[in-house]
Amino acid sequence: MLDRPRPGRDFTVTQVGEMWRLSRPQHPGLAQYLHERAAYVGAPGAGYTVRLVPTGQVTVVVNLGAPYARVARIGARTSDSGPIGSLVSGLDDGPGVCEHPGGQESIRMQLTPLGAYRLFAMPQSELANTSLELRDVLGPEADELAERAAATTSWSRRFDLIDAALLARIHGGPEPDPKVVYAWRSVTTRPGAVSIARIAEEVGWSRRHLARRFTQQVGLTPKTMERVARFQQAVAMLSRPGADLAEISAACGFYDQAHLSLDFRDLAGASPRWCASAAWAVEDAIYLA
Template sequence: MGANTGMVTGTAGREVAMTRVGGRWRVTRPWPPLLRPFVHSYAGYWEAAVTPYRVRLVPTGRAVVVVNLGEPFTQVRRLGHDPSPNSQVTGSLVAGLEDGPRVCDHPGGQEAIRLELTPLGAYRLFALPMSELTNRVVGLCDVLGPEAAVLAERLAATTDWGARFDLLDTALSARIARGPDPAPEVSHAWQLLSRTGGAIAIGRIAAEVGWSQGHLVRRFTEQVGLTPKMSARVLRFHRAARLLTREGVNLTEVTEICGFYDQAHLNREFRALAETTPGRMAVTRVTEGALAL
């Protein structure tokens, strides 16, 4: 698929970048300094052609917000699970941290804004225990309240992406500013896991933050959404998946760099967390945690 890139200017004076890949446009703009510790990625999407598609979302160690401005998903469900009430959340939505894959079906004609949040950024934005959202997808208004519906309506009412991002920046900044602060020990524990790609012993983390392992597990799980051990597995998997997209990288190198015992261990983790293989991940286009199916 070919890609074309153009630039326009938003109302705040920051540049909006528009990149076309196939029939889909990806629209981005740098987010304000206040949001940078909490937001990992931030993009709008719209499709020129109405083409149905299915993607598999794999664990990334991030929470996701999708503000739907056009056609909604027809289904969002955990892979390998029977359809549940959660699978019917197809409009604007929030997804907590995952320890397994999820499949999303879309009829085509998508227009939406998608944010990836750090777990502790999501904790501040949502103002509730992240453990309540683990492996769940819920409606945006169920988490952020009626103001989320008003914001979505205002975003849909303008076709100018710079103005859309201005509205979103203002709403996110205000809510994060009044959100709860995570425990400093949990913040430090997450930083240690993130910096090492999950390659650090949980006992060492507990010792460094000055908590018992049991207390660390309880508080960390409440505010991040996954246990420290599962977070380490997800971060290690995500690092390996990124490395596999690089030219010339082989499985032996990925196994050693990411701290897997051997390639059999690497294969087991890819099967457990994404229901795929490292080889398939290497040849499949992966965009923001999604594999085209």
């Protein structure tokens, strides 16, 4: 096992499986765009395979160590990334798998979809359900950022470099449409409470126009984004002791327990009961296969 990294004055170190997780508070200028940002350090040979489930977030990894062996969508023949280093994974509406051979050293960011829209200045629909090399989206500056971060052994300095790069690009990126922002917040904070037709009426668009603009700037349709948000609510409730599927189904707005099970099969590739007994890493929005 790799020696525990020494905690810094501005970050903490915790153990996640056979890796160390380094984290520090968010930069206030990134709070509305960045869900979480943390570094992961693993020993050579300490490889792993994890199943990925939809999180409603866009993942960006600046890789400083060994590349991932593959990141793939389960059941999709064309989504396998093959070996991949620094990467971006767009929003998903189904399960995936991630394999790493060990020797991981990386900084991973979970961005809100609208934060990713500003960061990448491109339609988020082009990133949905896929994983790409970060340089293919950001260009040479992605490699330059990884090289600068790898050139220092100071994790505080590495976090500073990442934050500065994010701040520069996000604040110079395109502003999401306020109506899309309203719709995104509606379907993610209260999934199922208000119909998509009602949200479209509230913003003054047709449902078709809302779906088109929303998918361009968020990555998924409003209905699919709502489904992912409802699934995540159920995931959080499942992690609590004594979780009851009937109560979770009612609280999260599923028609019944069968409806909940169907969504878990589609989105996680497993039953709620299996997920409840599996090794979840809830704070990282992944669970172990």
